[in-house]
Amino acid sequence: MPSPISGRWNSSRGPVAANAAVTRPADAAAAACGSAPSSARRQTDGRAPSPRAAAAKPASWFSWCRRRPCSVQSGQIYRQLRDAILDGRLRATEPVPPTRELARRLAVSRNTVAVAYDRLAAEGFLRSRVGAGTFVQAAGAAPRGAPAASPLRPRRVWDDLAVWPRPMPGIRWDLRAGVPDVRLFPFEAWRRITAGVLRPSGLRDAASAGDPAGLADLREAIARHVGVSRSVRAGAADVLVTSGTQQAIDLVVRVLLEPGDVVAVEDPGYQPVVTLLRAAGLRVVGVPVDAEGLRVDELPGAARAVYVTPSHQFPLGMPMSLPRRRALLAWARRRDAVIVEDDYDTEFRYGGRPIEPLQSIDEDGRVLYTGTFSKVMRPVLRLGFLVAPPSLHRALRLARYASSWHAELPAQAALARFIDEGLLARHVRRSRRAYQARHERVAELAGRWSRPVPAEAGLHLSAALPAGTDDAAVARRALDAGIGLFALSEFAVTGPAAPGLVLGYGAVDEAAIDAALARLERVIAGRA
């Protein structure tokens, strides 16, 4: 007999279609016994199976079931359910299918199932509640994992890579770079909009649903948003919606680069992208930065691509000067290279002259511009975008399709409305005011023990420590004191990084900043 916990079961509406979106815990219960094959189910009307059907499934469980007496069939159902409970496939409190439904699926009499259930109830495995159904009562083992021994091994490249950042559970003050303040997020408005787009009529833009480049509404909204807020030159057709910057860069790699190609990145630089490039088999070369940003004169001649954060260098924080931007564009033209511009948080600018993105002064179509909603909205959304020249549209759309088709549609539709209704702009304005006050406070307090790197934007700033300081050890001691933060050395790519700390202020309000930085000062002085 097949397992009684296979198939799908929805206790209020009966069996649900195999492609239904919701799988209930009780589905597992039906799977332990299995659903009758449709050919077998047709036979429950009392007609004899056709000779062809019988020949096609000579040893099917159905015929097996029909040939055996009820007690044998009950015993089978009993054993399969008991085993499923004992080895953890069915967990305590999960509902099992009603006897009538399981009997119909297995093409046995209802009494056969009832006998098995009675026995399981008598032994404490199941419990019935009047009007509610029958539930698993006993807690079994943890579900069995995949076989521990396997001859399969990942490619060598994965041995040298790690997920960054490492978790920091239980921290009291969260000074990690890049974490926005969830308390500033307009949850009510977001809830209203997401509830609206989940309605059957909620997708205004159904024609473009499933387009790997993203919902047309959202692409238009993003093109307008980056045009107004950052002077990026983009029409909706140039925008590709991605699952964050990380995926945008993954697509660029797939479309433009070959394993073994040299890619230059800022050093220190953004680890997740460095990991992505290395995992793709590219040769990553770190290029030093100074007060004006990337040292263009140090770029390796062989580089096919350069990944930069010109508006707010990550992690140090200074913007790239205009002469350097021009030099970088000229270099890329001479070398026939591509520039990937990661503009991850410049919605939050606190003064100084607005910085033109490289993309807006590029006359040569060599700059691919990526942005993210991880900072202005929330990182959990995993939405971002890539602005690319028309020559790459087709390949990028195909690469997006090949990688995971498209971003989640309700989230895309909700974000389009959020932008169209002016809520994103309002949220950015409000958050900017809050972050600016924090930025100033952190710079002032960190200035007591360090030289903060001058920066005018974003959710973090970097504070240099005296040469020779083991900044990783300082970060570890800070963690022991309840402060989560990153050391600058964690962002070293090829060269050693000057010691320092990266101080994020997205997740801490001003009162917490005072307490956290006072504590940090004691840690640095060796008094905590």
Ligand SMILES: Cc1ncc(COP(=O)(O)O)c(C=O)c1O
């Ligand atoms: C330099 C940089 N780029 C991009 C991002 C955002 O990446 P994603 O959109 O993949 O969340 C971050 C987030 O911290 C970042 O620091």
